[in-house]
Amino acid sequence: MRTIFAAMVDRSRIAALLSQEEDRFVSSHPRSAELAEAARGPLLAGVPMPWMTRWPGRFPVFFDSASGARLTDVDGVEYVDLCLGDTGAMTGHALPQVTAALTERATRGITTMLPSADAVWVGEELARRFGLPSWQLAMSATDANRFVLRFARHLTGRPRIAVMDWCYHGTVDETLAVLDGDRVVPRPGALGPQVPVSETTAVVPFNDLDALDRRLAEGDVACLLMEPALTNIGIVLPEPGYLEGVREITRRHGVLLVNDETHTLCTGPGGATVAWDLEPDFLVVGKPIGGGIPCAAYGMSAEVADRLSGPMLGHEIDVAGVGGTLTGNALALAAIRATLSTCLREEDFAVAVPLAERFAAGVSGVIADAGLPWHVQRLGCRAEYWFCPPPRDGAAAAAAVDEELESLLHLWCLNRGVLLTPFHNMALFSPAHTEADVDRHTEVFAEAVAALG
Structure with missing residues (x-):
């Protein structure tokens, strides 16, 4: 227009x-x-x-x-x-400390399916920065969002997820949806949806608490995945009281709240979650934390972690739809440690x-x-x-x-x-x-x- x-x-x-x-x-x-x-x-x-x-x-x-x-x-x-890899290089390009860490790590092996010592430091630092106590790694924010949606459906027994109109959370099928009047339809440009998005997804306008309340009251939504401020359709800021209202409404309807901070990390070291004193059940952060190396992480509240501890230790967790043999590899963990210890x-x-x-x-x-x-x-x-x-x-x-x-x-x-x-x-x-x-x-x-x- x-x-x-x-x-x-x-x-x-x-x-x-x-x-x-x-x-x-x-x-x-x-x-x-x-x-x-x-x-x-x-x-x-x-x-x-x-x-x-x-x-x-x-x-x-x-x-x-x-x-x-x-x-x-x-x-x-x-x-x-002024692009900086669309946030992937938020720290600046070619960080010497990351280059040194990658070189040192690569000489000692990268992919073993075993945790490295850096994993402990990374988990502790993510918890310190963002205030959520338990963390897992992913290769991209897309993967992290996909895993969190699966966890949310498992924990709530509800089939749908909710997103903001014209959001973007990576190549997650359920999130490529917009509103056409009152109908949920594929986002323009989305190729080959596996099922109609109206079957998987509820969509609500940003900054509209009444619309959110009405939709979540239907009782079929497992979680609301959102950026605290929209960034991927351009910067759209939350109105005063909006995010507090989102948290109250999601709690009242038993809907888990997921903050995708991959881009809103630009607000500070702990993203908007810390800067604006938010209380999500899950938090996803992606590309900036690795200084340019593919990686992401997702954290969760103590209550959610306790509820997931059983399934995470299950015998068939390797086929649960969460993971990937390269996820959490030693190279990515070394990059995250080098980045977060000296940047952001x-x-x-x-x-x-x-x-x-x-x-x-x-x-x-x-x-x-x-x-x-x-x-x-x-x-x-x-x-x-x-x-x-x-x-x-x-x-x-x-x-x-x-x-x-x-x-x-x-x-x-x-x-x-x-x-x-x-x-x-x-x-x-x-x-x-x-x-x-x-x-x-x-x-x-x-x-x-x-x-x-």
């Missing part, structure tokens, strides 16, 4: 600028163009993963190296990286959060000077601009997307050495970034706005 400002902008002007930027992109990336052409045969869609086609430009940029807050592509072009601490957020504040202030200033009805949202060390007033739920956020305008702004930034998260107008900051990095984006953003005017 086009926003108020987008409707005011001459669409032919956007198209003309986009064409110019595409030409500039092609001329600046000859080696990436060669690799993209070579990849068309052996790689479906010409990339290792299809979402890599979502980057701006006529073909993907192939990267050569990344360190700290900088990324260099195969054509030697350097970028200020209070002192790191004390650097990164002010940078996000500076980003928000800079973009807001450009917007105000141009007289635009745009808005900037910030969540910890993450910030994003919208072409509309701030949405209060996922459906409003989805409706606010303007693909032409976003494509232009993303490509404009990329062509001037600034990488934004490809799915959103979003920037993420690490301690490796500087005020000069922030100001460079503000300058580039201001140039784009001026060109549009």
Whole structure:
């Protein structure tokens, strides 16, 4: 849906600028163009993963190296990286301490199906950071969410799970659902649902306690899986009292509450759960905790852990739908220990959060000077601009997307050495970034706005 400002902008002007930027992109990336052409045969869609086609430009940029807050592509072009692997590199790229830990661990073996000594440290640190006493490891937040949903159905004997409208929790079948009026339907773009999502999933709007109460009162929902603030449809913040209301309603209806903190970890060392004093039954955290190595973890309350202790020790737990022989491998545990012992601490957020504040202030200033009805949202060390007033739920956020305008702004930034998260107008900051990095984006953003005017 086009926003108020987008409707005011001459669409032919956007198209003309986009064409110019595409030409500039092609001329600046000859080696990436060669690799993209070579990849068309052996790689479906010409990339290792299809979402890599979502980057701006006529073909993907192939990267050569990344360190700290900088990324260099195969054509030697350097970028200020405000994407950071869509949170996977929230700590910054190529952490020396993680590299050293991985090298040391790899020389002594990686995959044995046995716990390493690092497992104890990791479990204790996760409990200290997030306040939930018992933990398990996974290879990705998708896996962790999938396992937690299975546990929730087992513990409650209820068949359905509930999610927020336009949420995203990885490639979990049950979560790829949205509302179409009152009907639960597959999220646009979801391929090959194994069963109709209306059979597995209840969907409710974010920031709507009445809708949540009505749906959970039906008594068939095992758990509510949610981000404390929506991030994967853009940043949608909870209204005052909303999260407290969610906890009261879920408890009253006997529904387990699962906080997915994979992206909202940007609020602080213990995520929104600690920053906002939340009390989930389960907590999932993914990619940031391993410094770039595939890993995730999920924690649970003492009550839930006690109820699960029997099944977890059962003779057939290896075929329970929870696990994987590479899960909890020694390399991942070494990476988590190296990352959490030196990164994502209070002192790191004390650097990164002010940078996000500076980003928000800079973009807001450009917007105000141009007289635009745009808005900037910030969540910890993450910030994003919208072409509309701030949405209060996922459906409003989805409706606010303007693909032409976003494509232009993303490509404009990329062509001037600034990488934004490809799915959103979003920037993420690490301690490796500087005020000069922030100001460079503000300058580039201001140039784009001026060109549009």
